Amino acid sequence: MALMEGKNSEVEIKNFLNLISDNQGIIYKICNVFANSHEDRNDLKQEIILQLWTSYHNFQGKSKFSTWMYRIAFNTAVTNIRKSMRHPVIEALSGSEQFYSEKDTIDCLNEDINHLYKSISKLKDVDKAIVMLYLEEKSYKEIGEIIGISEKNVSVKLVRLKDKLKKLMIKQTSHVRV
Amino acid sequence: MSEFSDIKKLWKSADSQILTNESIDIETVKQAITKQSIRITSKLISSFRAGILALSLNVILSGFNIYAYAGNNLIFVFSISSLILSILLLLFLLYRYNNLNKLDQAGLSLQDLIVAKIKYFKQSLSYVHHAIAISLVLLIISLNLIIDNNGGHYQVNNVWLYAGIMIIAYLIPILMLRLTHNLYLKQYKSVLLDLNESKLTEMNAELRKYKWLKLFFLIIILLSFVVGIIALFFKIGGQ
Numbered sequence: 001m002a003l004m005e006g007k008n009s010e011v012e013i014k015n016f017l018n019l020i021s022d023n024q025g026i027i028y029k030i031c032n033v034f035a036n037s038h039e040d041r042n043d044l045k046q047e048i049i050l051q052l053w054t055s056y057h058n059f060q061g062k063s064k065f066s067t068w069m070y071r072i073a074f075n076t077a078v079t080n081i082r083k084s085m086r087h088p089v090i091e092a093l094s095g096s097e098q099f100y101s102e103k104d105t106i107d108c109l110n111e112d113i114n115h116l117y118k119s120i121s122k123l124k125d126v127d128k129a130i131v132m133l134y135l136e137e138k139s140y141k142e143i144g145e146i147i148g149i150s151e152k153n154v155s156v157k158l159v160r161l162k163d164k165l166k167k168l169m170i171k172q173t174s175h176v177r178v
Numbered sequence: 179m180s181e182f183s184d185i186k187k188l189w190k191s192a193d194s195q196i197l198t199n200e201s202i203d204i205e206t207v208k209q210a211i212t213k214q215s216i217r218i219t220s221k222l223i224s225s226f227r228a229g230i231l232a233l234s235l236n237v238i239l240s241g242f243n244i245y246a247y248a249g250n251n252l253i254f255v256f257s258i259s260s261l262i263l264s265i266l267l268l269l270f271l272l273y274r275y276n277n278l279n280k281l282d283q284a285g286l287s288l289q290d291l292i293v294a295k296i297k298y299f300k301q302s303l304s305y306v307h308h309a310i311a312i313s314l315v316l317l318i319i320s321l322n323l324i325i326d327n328n329g330g331h332y333q334v335n336n337v338w339l340y341a342g343i344m345i346i347a348y349l350i351p352i353l354m355l356r357l358t359h360n361l362y363l364k365q366y367k368s369v370l371l372d373l374n375e376s377k378l379t380e381m382n383a384e385l386r387k388y389k390w391l392k393l394f395f396l397i398i399i400l401l402s403f404v405v406g407i408i409a410l411f412f413k414i415g416g417q
Binding site: 013017020021024025027029046047049050053054110112113116135136137162165166169 | 182185186188189190191192193195202203204206207209210211213214
């Protein structure tokens, strides 16, 4: 089903904008987790919207719009971060994990939520996506579909990631208190 | 924050704070498209850079060949001609490249800048394609002269085959550059149309064409690779 036909362009733009607006939280959350500065978040937001728009004709309604949107947005975020790397890696800790320059605070969010974003941002790219989707209460099946791994793999990874995120949160909060 | 359920609650509580008064409307998409226009230009500009690099390299190699073939009149004259031609083409590309940068610094509005660049590319691209193709042919010949230099002598076993390969080496880049650059230019024009008329659909249509072209080139490259491997296999087998 090709969604982009010239004659109906106005309707389709409207449909697209409605769908995006209904799910805009996805874009903001991914930007908050994947980008470090206000400028990077804006850049990433525009990049995701552009990718969604240019890929919209491929959306055939076989999966939920939000599932499709997550997939495009995650791919864009990961590619974009790797491509730009505006903030160089400043330290490499705990195995292969990479720690990017310290994430700035998002003004409209309270301190605890900022800690949560900072903690998630310290995970590897795929792990960030898995944790985000789990927190969004997506099923293991849906997480697997979006990330491209098996349901079983999702459950195994989540056991480790939940523990890791708890530790990172404790570290983040104690770091701020000190 | 000892339990994971607390983290979940915290994540949920962010929803109301994230969904502020920001909304995604047609203007947001237009801003994103604007970004795409910058990307298209940078793809076109990269051709200038590739040409400048190839010609700079050829200036060095031609200089080396002038020295290495000092006793061989034909190659000596060819190398001097190659050096002069490379310098002239290099100056031409640098001049055009500099003019392009001036457009960016002119402080034009986005729409005016796109119009100016479309006009610029329409005037320049055809010449640039020839300059790049010539630079590649010169570079191939210069490299050949260096590799096959036999104490100041150079021998071509089959002149017709050599000339044929050089003609192909000249035509293929022109064909590829024309196809891709025309598409970039169309994409660029479609961005302008989308921005002017708030249609947003023109760029998408052009991007889809570009995807097909990329696939076409990929298939051609893969086929050439497979044919090359098979030819090599038979050649080795024949020996």
